[in-house]
Amino acid sequence: MSFPGQRPMHGDTVTITIDSTAVTITGTITSQGVLREGRGFVELTLPDADPQQRRDLEWAKHFQYELYRGGRLLYSSPPLRLSGTHRTGDGALVVTGSP
Template sequence: MTFPDARPIHGDTAHISVGTTLLVFTSSITCQGVLEGGRGFVELTLSDADPEQRRLLERSTNCQWDLRRGGGILYFSPEQEPTQLR
């Protein structure tokens, strides 16, 4: 899928793969392309997560995720550092 632009994409589910663990977040979720210092990255804004899920994301070095709405995939990320998730 193409890199999202600065216009937010709204979904209802995000699947985040951290190693062999799959975290599933459901609620209002936003994905948006951000340019910072000449580099582009995608910012995923999650709803309040289970504290254990947040700790797992904070301890991981790489993750991959997708944003969905109504069961369809809106965006599938390349592998990235989880620091770009907030």
């Protein structure tokens, strides 16, 4: 699948692979491509997850994910280099990466 565009994709489940570990997170999940300073990034917005999963994501250097809605695969990312993480006002975790 191609890199996501600027139109957000909304899913209910995401499987994130960090090194050899895969975690599945459910809830309201958004994936969106963004352009900053001429470079493409993907922002993955996750519900406030288990604290250990959150730390694993915040400390990761690389990750890959698959976004699902109703059991149907919406997007499978290429391997991404973690560019940053931050929290939204409602506590959601935003993970930013680039190919």
